[in-house]
Amino acid sequence: MKIAVCVKEVPDATAHKRIDPGTKRLDRSGEGALNAFDANAVEEALRLKAATGDGEVVVVSMGPERALNSLRKALAMGADRAVLVCDEGAAGSDLLATSRVLAKALDREQPDLVLFGQQSSDSDGAVLWAAVAERLRRPVISQVAELTLDGGSLTGKRQTEFGYDVIRAPLPAVVAVADSINEPRYPSLKGIMGAKSKPQETLSLADLGVEASSVGAEGSRTEVLGLSDPPPRGDTRKIEDDGSAADQIVAFLTEKRLI
Amino acid sequence: MLSKAASLGAGDVTGVIVGSGVEGLAAQAATYGAATVYVADDSSLEAPLPQPRIDAVAQLVADKGIETVLFGQSILAADIASGLAARLDAGLNWQLTDLTSDGGNLIGRQSALGDSVLVDVGWTSTPRIGLFRAGAFDPTEQPAAGTVETFEVQLQEHSLAAEMVEQAHAEESGPSIEDADVIVAGGRGLGEPEKFALVEDLARALGGAVAATRAVVDAGWYPYSAQVGQTGKSVSPALYVACGISGAIQHKVGMQSSKTIVAINKDPNAPIFEFADLGVVGDLHQILPKLTAALQARKS
Numbered sequence: 001m002k003i004a005v006c007v008k009e010v011p012d013a014t015a016h017k018r019i020d021p022g023t024k025r026l027d028r029s030g031e032g033a034l035n036a037f038d039a040n041a042v043e044e045a046l047r048l049k050a051a052t053g054d055g056e057v058v059v060v061s062m063g064p065e066r067a068l069n070s071l072r073k074a075l076a077m078g079a080d081r082a083v084l085v086c087d088e089g090a091a092g093s094d095l096l097a098t099s100r101v102l103a104k105a106l107d108r109e110q111p112d113l114v115l116f117g118q119q120s121s122d123s124d125g126a127v128l129w130a131a132v133a134e135r136l137r138r139p140v141i142s143q144v145a146e147l148t149l150d151g152g153s154l155t156g157k158r159q160t161e162f163g164y165d166v167i168r169a170p171l172p173a174v175v176a177v178a179d180s181i182n183e184p185r186y187p188s189l190k191g192i193m194g195a196k197s198k199p200q201e202t203l204s205l206a207d208l209g210v211e212a213s214s215v216g217a218e219g220s221r222t223e224v225l226g227l228s229d230p231p232p233r234g235d236t237r238k239i240e241d242d243g244s245a246a247d248q249i250v251a252f253l254t255e256k257r258l259i
Numbered sequence: 260m261l262s263k264a265a266s267l268g269a270g271d272v273t274g275v276i277v278g279s280g281v282e283g284l285a286a287q288a289a290t291y292g293a294a295t296v297y298v299a300d301d302s303s304l305e306a307p308l309p310q311p312r313i314d315a316v317a318q319l320v321a322d323k324g325i326e327t328v329l330f331g332q333s334i335l336a337a338d339i340a341s342g343l344a345a346r347l348d349a350g351l352n353w354q355l356t357d358l359t360s361d362g363g364n365l366i367g368r369q370s371a372l373g374d375s376v377l378v379d380v381g382w383t384s385t386p387r388i389g390l391f392r393a394g395a396f397d398p399t400e401q402p403a404a405g406t407v408e409t410f411e412v413q414l415q416e417h418s419l420a421a422e423m424v425e426q427a428h429a430e431e432s433g434p435s436i437e438d439a440d441v442i443v444a445g446g447r448g449l450g451e452p453e454k455f456a457l458v459e460d461l462a463r464a465l466g467g468a469v470a471a472t473r474a475v476v477d478a479g480w481y482p483y484s485a486q487v488g489q490t491g492k493s494v495s496p497a498l499y500v501a502c503g504i505s506g507a508i509q510h511k512v513g514m515q516s517s518k519t520i521v522a523i524n525k526d527p528n529a530p531i532f533e534f535a536d537l538g539v540v541g542d543l544h545q546i547l548p549k550l551t552a553a554l555q556a557r558k559s
Binding site: 017018019026094095096099119122123124125126127128129130131132133134135137138139140141142143155159160161162163164165166167168169170173178180220221222223224225226227228229230234235236237238239240241245246247248249250252253256258259 | 307308309310313333334335337338339340341342343344345346348349350351352353354366370371372373374375376377378379380381382383384387390415416417420421422423424425426427428441465477483484486489490491492497498508519521523527532533534535536537538539540541542545546549550552553554557
């Protein structure tokens with residue numbers, strides 16, 4: 001059983017996130033961290049590996065060289081190997097271009113199962129897996145809150161707006177896990193020490209046979225035209241309850257003609 | 260989406276309906292601005308799985324020369340839009356709240372980085388694909404109804420690989436939150452599941468529906484059908500009363516288009532106070548019973 005987990009380095013949660021007005025890209029100059037939602041996918045891969053008794057968990061990412069620091073967190077959790085596609089030509093890739101690169105990297109790995117986390121915490125994106133699955137021509141199940149493997153197939157309990165769907169798909173397959181699926185482990189000290197010596201491979205676009213013109217800004221089909229501040233949401237009033245809050249709410253609702 | 264697309268005046272609007280037993284919806288869709296509504300009605304399309312729908316829309320885009328494909332955001336729609344982007348080599352923009360046409364060139368408005376910045380986004384080629392937040396636009400009925408045509412979908416092998424074993428059904432209890440004018444929502448701050456009674460009592464006094472955050476639904480305090488947020492429903496009532504809800508972005512995206520928001524939370528630094536019209540810092544266990552009583556007294 002070979003499981004690939006697609007992960008991403010994002011700005012650290014404590015950093016103030018901003019889009020650089022010059023490049024119109026997310027400012028990634030500050031501290032980076034493994035996207036927290038990806039830790040759920042890594043955890044699930046490790047759980048499945050333990051359940052099946054053998055296998056390999058490889059984390060796959062695209063990003064600048066420093067993203068290796070974030071990939072090492074996945075290795076410290078217990079993943080076996082890391083692959084980072086790192087190429088200047090890939091900078092500025094949109095969803096379409098990113099899915100092209102990841103699909104090529106996954107093609108090279110030929111995993112039985114590809115896992116994604118629920119979303120990226122920087123772009124609020126929650127779509128990449130479906131584009132990757134389409135390129136790999138594999139079945140995809142997203143928002144999976146419970147995952148079981150059964151020989152050559154998997155069953156996912158998918159969280160929807162209406163409740164849970166239960167969906168079965170043959171392997172190889174692509175699955176995006178919901179963050180409710182598990183509680184990611186903290187890397188142990190031994191895990192952190194051992195992570196440095198685990199295989200960490202850096203690949204260029206050429207290594208993957210990806211045309212530079214099909215990725216990066218040139219290979220993207222979307223563009224950022226401008227940035228602006230969101231309009232203030234009218235007057236926001238904040239009061240502290242001194243025992244009269246209920247009456248003040250009634251007065252407010254009356255003033256707004258809501259009651 | 261249909262009404263918005265029609266209002267752009269940037270070409271004919273086509274509606275697409277894919278499913279099983281959905282032909283009845285087509286006539287309705289046609290009244291909101293679609294010149295043509297294409298319907299693929301087939302039992303193999305019954306389960307709400309994304310990949311057969313990618314086949315259906317991709318086929319229509321190719322056959323009819325469609326330049327722009329717009330979706331109202333949902334878990335299913337996001338997967339369809341993303342797969343479609345890869346299939347058609349098309350650009351996808353998401354978290355859009357508006358769309359304008361500048362001489363036929365479409366510009367989307369994206370709310371990004373936890374709604375801290377608005378980004379104008381474009382597409383550098385066609386087809387363009389956009390995912391719009393629920394409640395971004397109001398439907399307007401159009402005088403002339405469009406025509407309805409059916410089409411057959413050729414499904415790809417990998418699109419048929421996943422199968423629905425058991426499909427979720429909406430649990431119906433009380434008024435549906437999507438249609439409600441008033442919503443009272445409860446979160447972790449209630450402290451324990453029994454305290455949802457405070458929320459229900461207030462909802463009853465206001466004639467509204469009850470909603471819940473993902474955290475309390477996951478904890479089993481309240482059913483899924485009531486969940487508002489990124490992985491739940493998106494609502495835009497006239498009044499949203501948030502009780503014990505911190506206002507994390509995952510919840511915010513599902514309710515921020517509410518016209519008036521009242522928030523009660525004991526943490527003065529809760530993010531919900533940044534976008535609530537009226538924020539009340541206090542103990543909801545004290546405030547909610549008093550508020551319900553005051554509203555009842557007012558009615559009688």
